[in-house]
Amino acid sequence: DSEDVDVGGESGGGERLDKNFGFGKNFEGKYELGKEVGRGHFGHTCWAKAKKGKIKGQTVAVKIISKAKMTSALSIEDVRREVKLLEALSGHRHMVKFYDVYEDADNVFVVMELCEGGELLDRILARGGRYPEVDAKRILVQILSATAFFHLQGVVHRDLKPENFLFTSRNEDAILKVIDFGLSDFIRYDQRLNDVVGSAYYVAPEVLHRSYSTEADMWSIGVLWHEHLLDFRSRLPAKKVTLAFNQAID
Incomplete structure (x- = not known):
């Protein structure tokens, strides 16, 4: 399935936005989504449980970022950068743990540590x-x-x-x-x-x-x-x- 969309440019032509990040594709096969625990401008965060892998049975937080709201090359790059930052900084005692990232035609799924103590x-x-x-x-x-x-x-x-x-x-x-x-x-x-x-x-x-x-x-x-x-x-x-x-x- 193509994940490119046309957006009108200043000249009236179409600019192709590539929304295929190259992330894993089998999110639903590895995680069972639960209730929503937070919401932001570009998406929302849900509780989930790992069905496979090293953290099987563990509850996690999944930040779901809507591709429909990625309306510019800059917003797409923002998502790439955020994932890169989370991956680079994961492991410190006071940084939220990053586990994995997936995508489908509609969303990016960022799998992280679930912090249940509130803000x-x-x-x-x-x-x-x-x-x-x-x-x-x-x-x-x-x-x-x-x-x-x-x-x-x-x-x-x-x-x-x-x-x-x-x-x-x-x-x-x-x-x-x-x-x-x-x-x-x-x-x-x-x-x-x-x-x-x-x-x-x-x-x-x-x-x-x-x-x-x-x-x-x-x-x-x-x-x-x-x-x-x-x-x-x-x-x-x-x-x-x-x-x-x-x-x-x-």
Whole structure:
């Protein structure tokens, strides 16, 4: 089956988009899909159980990315890059484990570790928006450990926020994992990036000024830390931050 589609170009002609990634084709033969556990702009994440292979019987998370929403060569390359990043970074204690990737005519299926403890954001809100300092310190150490690791691998995340950290279980001392490398990119030590991406409240000034490197992630962590310890969000001019972000994109 062809997975190419025609999209109109500026000249009125058709540009062929190749949506065949070369990934495995037998997802349904190896995994049994369960309920949906999350949803994003380009797809959704489901619970699944492995039917074959090294992790037979194990429950996993499957991120299902719709090919119908891959409407440009750039969006297709974004998917390739995210899979490459997940594979390259898997194995660190605070990185979500990557198991495999598959595709069919309609979707890409990214198979990852299932983290059942919920988002960091949920735990912050459950505590009234503030962590005790000793607990906040334990969280921060894990975030910094993950960030130092992927920075050393030449990766900048660009969307560090409480929603993008998951706990492995509901236990109070559960391990924290960083997820969602959809906006991330590889970067050389002497390189500066200029595209404005991220989440408005956590985005660094350097991003808005279109000249940044890994320090953009450190700013985001600083904002997150103040949320934990000081319930600082209510004191910052959130509307002004969002306005500046939108103006930078425009």
